Amino acid sequence: MPDATTRSITVFGGGLAGLSAAQKFTAAGWDVTVLEIEPKVGGLASSWTRDGYTFDHGPHRLYSSLESLNDHFKEVLDGNWHYRDRLSRIYMQKRFFDYPLKASNVVKSLSPWLLFRSFADYAAVRVRNAVRPIPDDNFENWVIKRFGRTLYDLFFGMYTRKAWGIPCTEISADWASQRISLLSLWDTVKKTLFKPKNTPRTYVSRFLYPKTGGIGELGRGYERMILRDGGRIECNARVHKVNVEKGHITSVTYEQNGELKEHSSDLYLSTIPLTMLVPLIGNGPPPEVDRAINGLIHKGIICVYLKLDRPQLTPDHWVYIPEEHIAVHRISEFTNFSEDAAPEGKSMVCAEITSTPGDERWSMDDADLIKLAGANLVELGLLSKDEVLDGGFVKRVDYAYPIYDLTYRGHVRSVMDYLKTFDNMVSSGRQGLFRYGNMDHSIAMGHAVARRLLENSAIDHEEVAAGEEYFG
Numbered sequence: 483m484p485d486a487t488t489r490s491i492t493v494f495g496g497g498l499a500g501l502s503a504a505q506k507f508t509a510a511g512w513d514v515t516v517l518e519i520e521p522k523v524g525g526l527a528s529s530w531t532r533d534g535y536t537f538d539h540g541p542h543r544l545y546s547s548l549e550s551l552n553d554h555f556k557e558v559l560d561g562n563w564h565y566r567d568r569l570s571r572i573y574m575q576k577r578f579f580d581y582p583l584k585a586s587n588v589v590k591s592l593s594p595w596l597l598f599r600s601f602a603d604y605a606a607v608r609v610r611n612a613v614r615p616i617p618d619d620n621f622e623n624w625v626i627k628r629f630g631r632t633l634y635d636l637f638f639g640m641y642t643r644k645a646w647g648i649p650c651t652e653i654s655a656d657w658a659s660q661r662i663s664l665l666s667l668w669d670t671v672k673k674t675l676f677k678p679k680n681t682p683r684t685y686v687s688r689f690l691y692p693k694t695g696g697i698g699e700l701g702r703g704y705e706r707m708i709l710r711d712g713g714r715i716e717c718n719a720r721v722h723k724v725n726v727e728k729g730h731i732t733s734v735t736y737e738q739n740g741e742l743k744e745h746s747s748d749l750y751l752s753t754i755p756l757t758m759l760v761p762l763i764g765n766g767p768p769p770e771v772d773r774a775i776n777g778l779i780h781k782g783i784i785c786v787y788l789k790l791d792r793p794q795l796t797p798d799h800w801v802y803i804p805e806e807h808i809a810v811h812r813i814s815e816f817t818n819f820s821e822d823a824a825p826e827g828k829s830m831v832c833a834e835i836t837s838t839p840g841d842e843r844w845s846m847d848d849a850d851l852i853k854l855a856g857a858n859l860v861e862l863g864l865l866s867k868d869e870v871l872d873g874g875f876v877k878r879v880d881y882a883y884p885i886y887d888l889t890y891r892g893h894v895r896s897v898m899d900y901l902k903t904f905d906n907m908v909s910s911g912r913q914g915l916f917r918y919g920n921m922d923h924s925i926a927m928g929h930a931v932a933r934r935l936l937e938n939s940a941i942d943h944e945e946v947a948a949g950e951e952y953f954g
């Protein structure tokens with residue numbers, strides 16, 4: 483794609499995938515322009531400070547299994563980082579369960595009847611699987627085969643159904659293999675009893691986080707480096723049209739402050755949602771690609787930020803709430819990430835509620851959402867009504883999660899094959915690859931694109947976070 487004369491690139495989207503790539507290109511002396519629709523960079527990993535509270539889109543723990551990438555995060559954060567010892571638990575039936583599950587905790591917390599059922603149907607499923615192997619063809623089968631139906635219903639099925647808003651038989655097993663930390667109930671027991679040093683999947687027990695400013699400091703760090711090296715970042719700039727001639731992108735038209743502007747470069751890197759990008763290219767995609775685009779579904783979330791009149795709700799970084807009569811599915815507490823995230827003696831939690839543009843919850847008033855989330859936490863017995871202070875905030879995130887349903891892989895393949903028909907454009911990042919990855923994956927994708935284009939490396943950014951590796 484690039485040749486010796488290629489020296490300029492336009493990056494669509496100023497999230498971590500776009501910024502991490504842009505930083506490498508500016509460092510290499512290229513002419514770089516980043517177009518970001520929001521008033522500031524950071525994307526999903528943004529933070530805000532208001533009334534003395536600093537908050538993110540839910541919990542954002544920063545970690546990579548590659549030490550070189552952890553060192554890179556520290557460099558970008560320029561000294562503003564510390565380690566946190568992770569605590570995340572499940573809260574149900576008014577009890578906390580360790581997450582990942584610990585056998586000792588399950589034994590202590592479940593009633594004798596449920597405990598008996600859990601082990602009995604785990605044994606039954608192992609026998610059934612030995613006679614006729616249960617296929618790993620969807621999330622439900624993947625988990626039942628490894629944990630039995632009782633534990634699936636209690637800890638995995640209920641939460642996943644609630645957070646994703648679709649039945650677990652319609653969710654791909656890819657999601658289970660990347661997000662469940664232990665491989666079976668037997669693994670859980672072994673890990674608790676024998677505490678082996680090396681388990682097949684390593685749970686992230688310590689992570690990085692900025693000392694001040696929230697996770698958005700990472701995007702701000704990239705921004706500083708890009709501007710220092712002569713790059714350009716245009717905020718409030720929405721990619722409006724991608725202009726094409728014979729399979730070659732000639733320019734991009736973007737809308738900024740009500741004005742349409744045009745910009746051209748040798749190459750284009752898109753990190754905006756695939757489903758948003760493709761209809762903007764030329765005269766639009768052929769019908770089969772259009773069908774694939776329509777088959778790719780995102781789940782949104784509503785982040786409800788509650789100001790609390792107490793210094794701490796729980797010591798957890800985040801808590802999963804599977805019970806289906808409660809709207810909130812996870813809470814995170816920012817003062818557990820960074821002590822100065824709230825005024826002295828106060829705290830703030832982010833209560834996440836699954837929702838998608840157009841549904842009933844999405845159009846609820848902010849005040850009603852704040853009331854609903856507060857009432858949920860009171861009903862759970864986590865706080866009393868008078869501990870929720872006035873003046874909470876709400877943020878709606880439309881492209882929060884790509885839904886890994888049973889057909890997504892084929893659709894993504896068709897769209898990526900179509901994009902490869904353009905000779906000077908690459909799509910990458912969580913949104914650009916429709917990949918349910920973490921921050922480190924988006925940064926690794928940005929770096930992989932940069933290495934491929936700058937060094938002609940054979941590294942394939944599409945392979946990042948694509949396999950069965952566990953994301954911790």
Ligand SMILES: Cc1cc2nc3c(=O)[nH]c(=O)nc-3n(C[C@H](O)[C@H](O)[C@H](O)COP(=O)(O)OP(=O)(O)OC[C@H]3O[C@@H](n4cnc5c(N)ncnc54)[C@H](O)[C@@H]3O)c2cc1C
Pocket residue numbers: 494495496497498499500517518519520523524525526527539540541542543544545719720721722753754755758783879881882883910911912913914919920921922924
């Ligand atoms: C609730 C939640 C919790 C999470 N927790 C963690 C965690 O604990 N650890 C972790 O590592 N990861 C976590 N993640 C994932 C992490 O936030 C993302 O993987 C990462 O930030 C994605 O970066 P990205 O650049 O690939 O995508 P994005 O951040 O989505 O960037 C895409 C950018 O494109 C911009 N854009 C969109 N449309 C246009 C347009 N038309 N024109 C111009 N710009 C446009 C967007 O504004 C955005 O800035 C979490 C995500 C969520 C939603």
